[in-house]
Amino acid sequence: MRRISVPLLCLWNVYCCFAAGSPSPLGPEARLQDVRHRSREVRPASKPPVRFNLRTSQDPEHEGCYLSLNHSRPLEDCGFNMTAKTFFIIHGWTMSGMFENWLYKLVSALQTREKDANVVVVDWLPLAHQLYTDAVNYTRVVGRSVARMLDWLQEQGDFSLGNVHLIGYSLGAHVAGYAGNFVKGTVGRITGLDPAGPMFEGVDIHKRLSPDDADFVDVLHTYTRSFGFSIGIQMPVGHIDVYPNGGDYQPGCGLNDVLGSIAFGTIAEVMKCEHERAVHLFVDSLVNQDKPSFAFQCTDSNRFKKGICLSCRKNRCNSIGYNAKKMRNKRNSKMYLKTRAGMPFRVYHYQMKIHIFNYKNMTAVEPTFSVTLYGANSDSETLPLEIVEQLGLNATNTFLVYTEEDLGDLLKIKLTWERTSESWYSLWKELRSYLSQPHNPQRELNIRRIRVKSGETQQKLTFCVEDLEHTSISPGQELWFHKCRDGWRTKNETR
Ligand SMILES: *[C@@H]1O[C@H](CO)[C@@H](O)[C@H](O)[C@H]1NC(C)=O
Ligand SMILES: *[C@@H]1O[C@H](CO)[C@@H](O)[C@H](O)[C@H]1NC(C)=O
Ligand SMILES: *[C@@H]1O[C@H](CO)[C@@H](O)[C@H](O)[C@H]1NC(C)=O
Ligand SMILES: *[C@@H]1O[C@H](CO)[C@@H](O)[C@H](O)[C@H]1NC(C)=O
Ligand SMILES: *[C@@H]1O[C@H](CO)[C@@H](O)[C@H](O)[C@H]1NC(C)=O
Numbered sequence: 001m002r003r004i005s006v007p008l009l010c011l012w013n014v015y016c017c018f019a020a021g022s023p024s025p026l027g028p029e030a031r032l033q034d035v036r037h038r039s040r041e042v043r044p045a046s047k048p049p050v051r052f053n054l055r056t057s058q059d060p061e062h063e064g065c066y067l068s069l070n071h072s073r074p075l076e077d078c079g080f081n082m083t084a085k086t087f088f089i090i091h092g093w094t095m096s097g098m099f100e101n102w103l104y105k106l107v108s109a110l111q112t113r114e115k116d117a118n119v120v121v122v123d124w125l126p127l128a129h130q131l132y133t134d135a136v137n138y139t140r141v142v143g144r145s146v147a148r149m150l151d152w153l154q155e156q157g158d159f160s161l162g163n164v165h166l167i168g169y170s171l172g173a174h175v176a177g178y179a180g181n182f183v184k185g186t187v188g189r190i191t192g193l194d195p196a197g198p199m200f201e202g203v204d205i206h207k208r209l210s211p212d213d214a215d216f217v218d219v220l221h222t223y224t225r226s227f228g229f230s231i232g233i234q235m236p237v238g239h240i241d242v243y244p245n246g247g248d249y250q251p252g253c254g255l256n257d258v259l260g261s262i263a264f265g266t267i268a269e270v271m272k273c274e275h276e277r278a279v280h281l282f283v284d285s286l287v288n289q290d291k292p293s294f295a296f297q298c299t300d301s302n303r304f305k306k307g308i309c310l311s312c313r314k315n316r317c318n319s320i321g322y323n324a325k326k327m328r329n330k331r332n333s334k335m336y337l338k339t340r341a342g343m344p345f346r347v348y349h350y351q352m353k354i355h356i357f358n359y360k361n362m363t364a365v366e367p368t369f370s371v372t373l374y375g376a377n378s379d380s381e382t383l384p385l386e387i388v389e390q391l392g393l394n395a396t397n398t399f400l401v402y403t404e405e406d407l408g409d410l411l412k413i414k415l416t417w418e419r420t421s422e423s424w425y426s427l428w429k430e431l432r433s434y435l436s437q438p439h440n441p442q443r444e445l446n447i448r449r450i451r452v453k454s455g456e457t458q459q460k461l462t463f464c465v466e467d468l469e470h471t472s473i474s475p476g477q478e479l480w481f482h483k484c485r486d487g488w489r490t491k492n493e494t495r
Contacts, residue, residue: 015122050145051123052088054078059113060104067120069152082158085165088146088179091122092170093136097129102279106167109286112323122146128171136199139171140340143178150183162188162215169193169279170231170442173209173219174200177237178387179211181206189326192219194232194278201233209237216326221247223271231275236332244293244303244339249276252341260330284343285321292319293346294456295335302337306388307351307400310455336400347402349455352385353488354415357446357471358393364389365443367475371450372414375407382416393445408436412448412482413463419476446471450481460488 056079065078081408087110091103103121110119112431115132127138146166153159164187168176173195180187192209200208211217217238224234224247245251253273254266285292297316298309311317316326318335327333339345352371366387373380383401391397448471450463465471465483471481 047126049124049126050142052149053082053121053123054080055111055119055121056078058108060107067149069149075156080118080396081116081345082153083154083160083163084118085114085163086120086153086159087114088164088166088176090123090142090146090166090168090172090179091124091128092172092177093132094125094128094170097125099123099125100276102169102276102283105280105283107204109283113286113289116338122172122175124175132198135171136196138173139175140178143175145183146175146179147182147184150187154185154374161185165189165191166214167191167193167282168195168209170275173237173277177209177213180217187214189216189218190214190238191282191321192217192238193282194220194222194275197224197230197233197236201230201235207447208233210240211237211331214272216328218242218324220244220281220320222250222277222281223274223352225247227361231271232278236334238332239327239330240295240318240324240333240335242324242335242337243301244277244295244337244345246305246336248274250274250341251339253277280343281339281345282321284345285319285323288344288346289323291338291344291346292323293321293339294349295320296317296349296455297333298336299334301336302384302388305386305400307398310349310351310400310453312455312458338400340404345403348406349400349402351453351455352399352401353396353451353453354385354399354447355396355449356391356393357448359446360442360444362393362443362445365393365445367443367445368418370416370418371401372416373401373403373407373410374412374414375410377406377408380405410452410454410463410483411462412480413452414478414480415447415450415473416478417445417473417475442474444472444474447473447479449484453488459486461486462488 054065054067056062056065067075067078067080074102087089089103089106091099107119107121110117122142124142125140127142128135130138147307150161154161161183166176166179166187166189168174168190173192176190176192180190190209190213195209205212209217209219219236219238219241221232221234221241221243223232224230224243226234230410250273253270294317296304296309296311298304303309315327318327320337338347338349340347350373358365369385371385372382380403383403385399385401415489448465448468451460452463453460461483462485464484466480466482471479
């Protein structure tokens with residue numbers, strides 16, 4: 001065997017060194033030469049470090065067909081269709097030195113969706129199976145190889161760069177960036193699937209994936225952390241940059257379950273699950289075309305969580321993954337969405353606008369509200385109204401809720417002020433608001449209507465309280481709202 005796999009913790013250390021701005025302890029030239037030397041020794045001389053494998057079958061065991069520069073005969077023999085779409089799938093850094101399962105899933109999803117397309121796997125395993133820092137250094141070389149292959153294909157006649165879609169995962173996203181930069185002409189599209197962060201965050205556009213690398217660059221960010229170690233790049237690097245679930249803590253990856261007591265194995269699994277989620281979201285967009293997920297442009301994740309950004313006006317919303325519409329006039333446009341924990345990932349987003357009256361002039365009330373939505377097709381579960389910063393009293397508050405099921409046309413809404421304190425934190429909150437108002441233990445707020453906007457349909461509806469004489473709600477109580485109007489009244493009419 002060539003090398004012992006580099007444990008993730010090592011990657012951690014490497015990153016810390018770089019983050020701290022100190023030089024890499026692995027940097028010395030002698031060391032790199034050593035690595036290169038060793039890998040050359042073991043690699044058969046006939047096997048180039050970058051290979052282009054045209055997948056001619058859905059069977060992962062099938063060998064496929066290797067494309068080589070200056071041999072146009074194999075191109076025909078392989079069944080390469082010069083006028084069809086061409087996908088290049090570019091993997092990232094590897095610990096195992098082998099292809100991972102996601103690759104075959106992606107190949108098969110592309111072949112299913114685009115029957116005529118050429119699906120080419122860029123195999124740079126020998127260069128990716130190195131210390132992370134070295135693999136990063138090779139991205140440029142590999143990008144140049146891809147560009148050379150594309151240039152040569154262009155010389156073969158009918159081939160058009162506009163039909164080329166490079167799909168790069170992790171480090172592979174930056175390889176795609178280099179390829180797009182080096183190629184003669186402009187490739188049609190690059191999709192970055194959670195582009196690698198360490199050693200790319202904040203660097204010059206020529207040293208990472210950027211919107212200049214293709215006619216359209218779209219990016220999915222699934223493992224970003226604003227503190228500590230971020231495997232995926234946080235900064236936007238495409239025309240549109242989609243951050244599912246805020247770009248971190250992907251549902252179903254179990255970080256919340258293990259936080260606090262983590263075994264190394266588990267944390268590695270969580271990292272892999274969240275990082276790889278980008279690939280699965282892309283695969284989902286290919287195979288579940290009838291269940292597209294939409295993302296909404298927003299300046300940051302908190303504003304999205306507050307439900308402020310569910311607009312589709314002026315191209316502010318888009319499908320994610322393969323179905324994304326080209327947005328060349330945008331650059332580094334950040335988009336957000338919530339997802340399910342598995343395929344199909346799509347959910348239904350709703351914005352809720354609620355004016356909360358505080359007639360009793362209470363201070364420091366932090367109610368725990370939740371809603372249940374009743375639709376023509378089905379009813380939602382109890383959905384908590386998350387207070388992202390602070391609740392505004394005598395003010396209109398906006399909330400984001402989402403459902404996994406399509407409820408159909410909404411008919412009514414139940415609003416509940418949860419009394420039961422399920423956590424010590426909410427118990428503390430209740431106690432605190434009680435203590436601040438000891439002479440006014442009867443906590444009460446008033447709500448007359450709820451305005452709802454569906455992100456998916458852009459439909460706006462107004463729900464009015466059942467009985468205008470009874471608009472007050474206290475802990476442990478509920479209020480019912482019925483659909484009273486299509487649309488929202490444009491004038492501010494909260495009086
Ligand atoms: C392909 O041909 C070009 C010139 O026609 C040459 O420079 C290049 O080295 C050749 N590449 C390979 C891999 O044979
Ligand atoms: C090649 O692709 C084009 C465009 O998708 C398609 O019209 C044509 O039928 C394909 N040719 C073959 C031989 O499959
Ligand atoms: C990166 O690789 C090139 C050769 O491709 C080498 O000259 C250079 O020193 C390497 N840089 C680092 C930081 O290892
Ligand atoms: C909210 O408005 C009502 C009248 O509309 C007023 O009585 C109450 O004191 C106000 N509460 C606060 C906290 O300003
Ligand atoms: C509401 O209470 C605050 C003090 O808690 C007081 O300053 C304010 O004047 C009150 N407003 C009304 C309208 O009663």
